[in-house]
Each structure stands twice: as C-alpha cells, then as structure tokens.
Amino acid sequence: MSVFDGLKFRKVYSPIHNLDPRIKFIYVCAVFVAAILFGSILPLSALFLMQLPFVFLARVQRQWLRSLRGALFLAVFIFFTNFIFSFINAGYVIVASNVEFAAAMTLRFVVLVESFSVFFLTTSPDLLGLALEESHVPYEFSFAFTTAVRFVPVLAEEAQTIMDAQKARGLELEKGNFMKRIRNYIPVLIPLIVSAIRRSLELAEAMESRAWGATKKRTNLYGLTLHKGDFVLLGITMAILVVAVYVLLFVPVPTLTKLFL
Amino acid sequence: MIVVEGVRFTYSGGVEALRDVSLTVKDGEFVAIMGQNGAGKTTLVKHFNGLLKPSKGTVRIDGVETTKTSIAKLSRTVGFVFQNPDHQLFSETVEEEIAFALKNFGFEEEVIQKQITWALNLLSLTQYRKTSPFMLSGGERKRVALASVLAWDPQILIMDEPTIGQDHEQKEKLRQFIVQLQAQEKTVVIVTHDVEFVAECNPRVVLMKEGKIVADGKGKDILTNIEALAQSSIVLPQIAQIFTQLAPLGLSRNVIDIYEAKDILLQAWEKRRT
Numbered sequence: 001m002s003v004f005d006g007l008k009f010r011k012v013y014s015p016i017h018n019l020d021p022r023i024k025f026i027y028v029c030a031v032f033v034a035a036i037l038f039g040s041i042l043p044l045s046a047l048f049l050m051q052l053p054f055v056f057l058a059r060v061q062r063q064w065l066r067s068l069r070g071a072l073f074l075a076v077f078i079f080f081t082n083f084i085f086s087f088i089n090a091g092y093v094i095v096a097s098n099v100e101f102a103a104a105m106t107l108r109f110v111v112l113v114e115s116f117s118v119f120f121l122t123t124s125p126d127l128l129g130l131a132l133e134e135s136h137v138p139y140e141f142s143f144a145f146t147t148a149v150r151f152v153p154v155l156a157e158e159a160q161t162i163m164d165a166q167k168a169r170g171l172e173l174e175k176g177n178f179m180k181r182i183r184n185y186i187p188v189l190i191p192l193i194v195s196a197i198r199r200s201l202e203l204a205e206a207m208e209s210r211a212w213g214a215t216k217k218r219t220n221l222y223g224l225t226l227h228k229g230d231f232v233l234l235g236i237t238m239a240i241l242v243v244a245v246y247v248l249l250f251v252p253v254p255t256l257t258k259l260f261l
Numbered sequence: 262m263i264v265v266e267g268v269r270f271t272y273s274g275g276v277e278a279l280r281d282v283s284l285t286v287k288d289g290e291f292v293a294i295m296g297q298n299g300a301g302k303t304t305l306v307k308h309f310n311g312l313l314k315p316s317k318g319t320v321r322i323d324g325v326e327t328t329k330t331s332i333a334k335l336s337r338t339v340g341f342v343f344q345n346p347d348h349q350l351f352s353e354t355v356e357e358e359i360a361f362a363l364k365n366f367g368f369e370e371e372v373i374q375k376q377i378t379w380a381l382n383l384l385s386l387t388q389y390r391k392t393s394p395f396m397l398s399g400g401e402r403k404r405v406a407l408a409s410v411l412a413w414d415p416q417i418l419i420m421d422e423p424t425i426g427q428d429h430e431q432k433e434k435l436r437q438f439i440v441q442l443q444a445q446e447k448t449v450v451i452v453t454h455d456v457e458f459v460a461e462c463n464p465r466v467v468l469m470k471e472g473k474i475v476a477d478g479k480g481k482d483i484l485t486n487i488e489a490l491a492q493s494s495i496v497l498p499q500i501a502q503i504f505t506q507l508a509p510l511g512l513s514r515n516v517i518d519i520y521e522a523k524d525i526l527l528q529a530w531e532k533r534r535t
Contacts, residue, residue, distance in 0.1 A: 158348070161343070161348050162348045162349065164312045164343070165341075165343040165348045166349060167336070168310055168332070168336050168340075168341035168410075169361060169362035169365060169410065170333045170362050170366050171361075171365055172331070172333050186351065187351045187361065191347060191349060194350075194351075
C-alpha cells in the first residue's frame, strides 16, 4: 500500500500546490517525454535532480520518499531484466556499459515515478477534475476520474479492515505455497469488490437525488486562472523541451563508461 | 482473562490512539466499552486478538503475551465480530461462510457440520443455510457474521457495534444471547454507542476518551454519572434522564433498569396516597 501512500494528496499550502494543475500536467508530460528521449545516465540524472527543488518547495519529501520506496521493487526488477538482456546481447560477457545501460533504464523509471508522484502529491483530486473539465473533457468522464482517484485511499483502508476481519477468523495470508497464497486472498477480494460495487450504487443514487445531470451547463464555484507562477512553470517546461531536443540533435552525450574508462 | 498493562498505540500515520491504557477483564465478565468516535475503543479491542500490537506496554490473553503468538492462534480463544458484516462475507452459502473459520482452525468435517447446525440454530438462521449471504438483509448478514465467529465457540467474544442495524426484537435477542453466554462463563466485550442497549444489559462499563480510560465501573454507576458521560458526549439512558429530573422529589438517581424504575415509582406513588 506504500505506493498509494506516495500518491495520496494532502492539503498543504505551498507555491507548488497553488500552481495550475493544467500547467503542472504539461510539465510532467514534458519531463516524461524528455526521459523517454534520453537513454543514458547523465541527462537522466539531470532530469532527476531537476525535480528535487519542486519536492522541497512543496514540502512533500516524506511522502515522496515513500512513493520511491514503493517503486523500489519494480526498479530492481527493471534493472535486472535490462541487465540480463544487455548481458545476452553483448555475447554473455559483463561489461561496464551493460551495467550503465541497466542503471539508465532504471533511472528513467525512477524519474517517471518521481514526477508523477510530485504531481499527484501536490494536486487535489478536485482541482484535477476541474482541470479536466476546463479542458473540455465531458463532466461524466472527469467526475469518474476524480472519484476513482479519491476512492483509492478509501479502498486501501477497507482492504485493511477486511484483512483484519478474515485474520480474526483464522485466515493466515502468508501460509502455504505460491498458489495457496494467491487463493488466500479470495476472502479479501470478494468482500472488497462487493462493497465497492455496493458503494458505487449508493453513490449513484445519492448523486441522482442531488440533481446530477439536471442541466447541460454546470457552473463552478471556483474557476481556474493562470497566475505568475504558472507562466514561470510553463517557461521552465518549454525550456526543458527545447534544451532536450537541442542536446539530442547537436550535443553528443558521453556515457559514464566512455568518460572514465 | 484479558490483562492490558500500560498500553500505548500509535498508528503508522502518527496518530496516538491509546495513551497508557490498563484494564483487566476477568473470565466470565461482560464489559461494554463506550466513548465518542475516535476515543480508541476499536483500537483497544483490536489488541485483544493481536490484530494490533501495542507500541508500548503489554496485552496478555490467559497469560500469553499477544506479541509472542499469532493472530490465528489467539483467535481460537478470542472471537472478534467486526462492525460491518460486509467486510467479511464472501462465500456462496451461509453454511460455507460459517465453515470458513472452522476449516482454518482445522476442525474435523463432522465437527464442522455439527457446529454449523448449532450456530445457525442459535441465531435463528437455519432456514438460510443454503442461501447466499449477499441475498440476506442487513440485520441477517450481521447475524451470519456473528454465527461465523460463534461457531468455533471462543472463550472470549468481542463484538464491535453489535446493535447497529438491528431492530428492537433482534437487539432483545442479542441481549438474551449474551445472558446465555454469561451462563456458560464466557467473557463478552462489546464496543458500542448504544446507551439504551447497555442500560438494559447493565454490564461493567469502561468509558474511554482520547485514548484513555476515564471511568470504569458498574453500568448502573457509570450510566447515571452525568459528569463522566458528558465528558464522553454520551447522553444518559432515558430512564436515568427521568430519574435525574425527579431527583427533587427525593428519589434515587441511580436507576437504569425498567423494573427497578417501576418499583421505585410505585412505592413513591403509594407513599403519596397514604
């Protein structure tokens, strides 16, 4: 559940939290694109380091670290699969560049997790929905999206309660071989799914009794407007993209192996 | 016997839910733990079967420290019925639902059948033996959840909010049922907000507030103690309210039982007539 914790929004007032979610999203996408464009350690490290000021400005270091810790397992997995394949490609020899390549791929994944984590940690589901709505996504979709995001922690908590209830009836989740362990989760999953469905039906009724979809054009209590900080971030985003494309086209990026060996 | 000594518990989020709680529940005792939301009631009882382990202090069940054994082993002695039955029902039939725990504990097939029949009968669910638990009403599902725990006949029974969603008749049945368990020397601990139910049962009452025990004693004394109850945002049971208002007439205020109330009022009335 630690991955979810790392994505859970908490209300804090910081310059990053106040930014317009649309611009923040464009920024995350730019980082995403840049991370995909480069496959070597140096530029990816630069991308990684560039996010750190945001993390500290937003004062979400602890949750952010937790999300990275949650991604650790996948990161290790990515490192080893890449390492093994480049090992096979290189003709079954271990060379420094293999390790560097695997490390770069892992770092790329970490950069993606890092930027998405900052985005979700600093953007409330409400603002996110509003951003979608103002980007002319039909309200049905933006509502479904925000509701889904909002219910993740609720479901996680419910899963914990269900596990407790079944443990109290003698269920031992960690017992048995691999297949048995998977089967052990049936008594947890069924109540979880049933109660999620029940909850969604109740939510639908509650919404309809509060005039959901009564008018074509909904109005909002708060609108989204761009402020100075948003334009600054937009500038940074553009700069990242321009620099990334420039470096990609005209600057040969050395690998660490070439630099030091 | 449940012995809680100097227990503190902090959730991973940093919320301190129990602050130095000590409590002993003897065999065969009936205890109601009351207090407002967030007082730490459920957190406390989750320590009794090891679902939560104290951050500081010890919890011992029949002399065994909960940190030194498994939840499964403790559950054999401590049955825990959760507040929301939907958090545990998953089987295709009520029968299988009840068999789940019995299988986990490794009971023989014959014993399982016998215990299912016994538990269904006890909670008047026999007619639903082959029904899907999801087809039942809220109150019935609650009884299935209770039956699925009672089936292995635990020595200690913990119920979190057992009266929620139950009509008056079912509550009365639950009360009689607890009396029956008492006759068998079983320990019963309930967590509840239901003042009237507690007044009818008149168990030992433990009052909690902000992770601490603020009052502990006979139901009759705690439920008529206006100051203690006000602290925990609990209102007096109706009978106690009447007797509080009648206090100027010189009647005892320490009444929560209907029959006792009737006798006192009758006496007072007789006295006035003569």
